[in-house]
Amino acid sequence: MKRIILLGYMGSGKTTLGNALSKDLGLPFYDLDWYIESRMRQTVKQLFDSVGEEGFRRIERNMLHEVAEFENVIVSCGGGTPCFYDNMDYLNGQGATVYLKAEPAVLYSHLKMGKTVRPLLLNKTPDEVKGFIREQLEIREPFYNRAKYILDVNLMDNYDKIQISVENLKTLLALELNDQQ
Template sequence: MKSIIIIGYMGAGKTTVGKALAKELGVMFYDLDWYIESRMRKTVKQIFDEIGEEGFRKIERNMLHEVAEFENVVVSCGGGTPCFFDNMDYMNQLGETIYLKASPETLHTHLKMGKGVRPLLLNKTPEEVEIFIREQLKLREPFYNKAKHIIDINVMDDFNKINGMVEQIRKMLNV
């Protein structure tokens, strides 16, 4: 099996869907941000604070190349991963790419419910976050839309729907 690489904006559910898909397929799951944190022994926020976004993106690219080379894996990437260097083309060459597509409203709702620290959203009001999401999506969608498969996740709001999404992905990929 080629690697399955899940992309999308922060809050789209990449980790949730990726974990469920990997469990269903009986393969390893890697969240690229978690992988970076374990390898660097620092949080993504600490890396951002110490070397800025450009430095982080270089590390992210190297770690993507490391983890994506594994066989029989599901990988969820950070929201910006596809948008830098040749990352999106690389992921498409290596495996099956799936874009979890969501509206800015859905993403904003998911991010409000989430507990993780999002360095790009720190110190922003809810209104500023919504504007930021809209602007970022406009910039990132051309990269996200290069994915081999696109799934609308605007309706994914409970575990039954997540399981349905996993089943949809399995059928789409014939796995």
């Protein structure tokens, strides 16, 4: 049984790498935010608006416990998922957790190009977003760094580099993947 769980700040490429790894390994891919939206029939932004961040985090935890029980899957978590409740301990008990680590400037450039509405970044100027990313990383990295593996994803800005990241991740997880077969 394989469970690969991707963690990291928003914009680190969890969904991009998860999709690419899914195609490469032939395993289903679940983005936790998409799963929540599908199950709750609301966007993450709508959930934040209707139940607040605390209410969203409770929903997220419940949905995490559903998805992380699936077998032979790749799961990408929301950027804050590992930082609430006992989520990080739970994730480490469920499979191979991988922190996709990127510098704040890289995260900012990815978020700037992204088309997804990020509730935590709404109504912020570019300088405020940059500061917010740095502050949030200081708070969240102690959780992210508890992942079983860490993968540098600073250079994942085109298709070829994404494929290199997939190969690097497979190499990083080689023992884990072979042990779980």
